[in-house]
Amino acid sequence: DAGVTQSPTHLIKTRGQQVTLRCSPKSGHDTVSWYQQALGQGPQFIFQYYEEEERQRGNFPDRFSGHQFPNYSSELNVNALLLGDSALYLCASSLVGTQDYEQYFGPGTRLTVT
Amino acid sequence: KQEVTQIPAALSVPEGENLVLNCSFTDSAIYNLQWFRQDPGKGLTSLLLIQSSQREQTSGRLNASLDKSSGRSTLYIAASQPGDSATYLCAVASNTGKLIFGQGTTLQVKP
Numbered sequence: 001d002a003g004v005t006q007s008p009t010h011l012i013k014t015r016g017q018q019v020t021l022r023c024s025p026k027s028g029h030d031t032v033s034w035y036q037q038a039l040g041q042g043p044q045f046i047f048q049y050y051e052e053e054e055r056q057r058g059n060f061p062d063r064f065s066g067h068q069f070p071n072y073s074s075e076l077n078v079n080a081l082l083l084g085d086s087a088l089y090l091c092a093s094s095l096v097g098t099q100d101y102e103q104y105f106g107p108g109t110r111l112t113v114t
Numbered sequence: 115k116q117e118v119t120q121i122p123a124a125l126s127v128p129e130g131e132n133l134v135l136n137c138s139f140t141d142s143a144i145y146n147l148q149w150f151r152q153d154p155g156k157g158l159t160s161l162l163l164i165q166s167s168q169r170e171q172t173s174g175r176l177n178a179s180l181d182k183s184s185g186r187s188t189l190y191i192a193a194s195q196p197g198d199s200a201t202y203l204c205a206v207a208s209n210t211g212k213l214i215f216g217q218g219t220t221l222q223v224k225p
């Protein structure tokens with residue numbers, strides 16, 4: 001049973017560039033959430049996708065956008081990168097309607113903006 | 115606005131000790147509470163999930179309790195081992211699955 005996978009593992013970008021991160025949910029899951037974790041901090045909720053639509057969003061600017069595909073995989077796009085966007089980006093998947101609504105996390109993508 | 119606080123921020127104990135990590139939250143209207151483990155630079159591993167209607171959950175040497183009325187949860191680790199060294203994160207979930215995390219407790223267990 002494949003868990004949550006993310007690609008790439010590491011990424012280095014320059015200020016002003018754009019980046020796309022990818023996530024494949026755990027087998028059988030239909031909901032994908034993205035989190036940003038700055039060094040030494042707890043993860044912060046960016047947004048959640050369900051049925052290919054953004055279901056809810058955290059306090060992040062419009063530079064952060066996403067997409068969910070029919071196979072439930074998801075992308076996170078960040079435009080006009082800032083130094084402050086350097087962080088570990090985590091993807092979590094879950095299944096709507098389950099009693100636990102437990103979130104399963106991927107290994108993350110480490111983004112460094114120089 | 116829900117806020118989650120974890121105390122202490124860091125903890126160092128000798129191997130074999132029993133220890134308690136604390137988590138508090140400001141809004142008792144939660145769907146569930148999860149405890150996670152995070153090794154340096156890695157993703158999150160779910161340890162225990164407690165439904166809002168439950169009082170505690172146990173897995174091996176780990177026991178997590180939940181008191182919604184007081185907005186508190188504790189993670190008890192029995193007979194700590196060096197392999198338990200990691201950051202432990204507490205997160206409360208809304209009914210849409212959105213997680214709000216504390217800042218974590220970094221645990222070091224010395225041999």
